[in-house]
Amino acid sequence: MRYILILWASPLLIFWGWFGLSFYDVNFGYVMLTRQVHDLVFELYGEMLGIDPHIIPAMVAKACVFDTLILLAIFAFRRRRQIAARLKARRSRYVAGVSSPSA
Numbered sequence: 001m002r003y004i005l006i007l008w009a010s011p012l013l014i015f016w017g018w019f020g021l022s023f024y025d026v027n028f029g030y031v032m033l034t035r036q037v038h039d040l041v042f043e044l045y046g047e048m049l050g051i052d053p054h055i056i057p058a059m060v061a062k063a064c065v066f067d068t069l070i071l072l073a074i075f076a077f078r079r080r081r082q083i084a085a086r087l088k089a090r091r092s093r094y095v096a097g098v099s100s101p102s103a
Helices: 002-024 035-049 053-078 080-097
Strands: none
Touching: 002 035, 002 053, 035 053, 053 080
């Protein structure tokens, strides 16, 4: 599971790091991080997909959220017994802490 998380997170970090730096034109003298390249890349993707280039980052963000939910579901399924035991222990502590009203 660790390798899956690493393989999932590294492209996200690279893409969103590039997106953030190029969007705000923090280029450190590197051409790939300029705002002009940012606009060119999204314009090219927009032409290839036939959509407005300004909605592509939102589409990528939605895809990232969806992928994250899928990975969390897989993680929860693999650890369902531990999660159930933890919830049962927490529930029993809560129920045991409630006292009955005195007369």
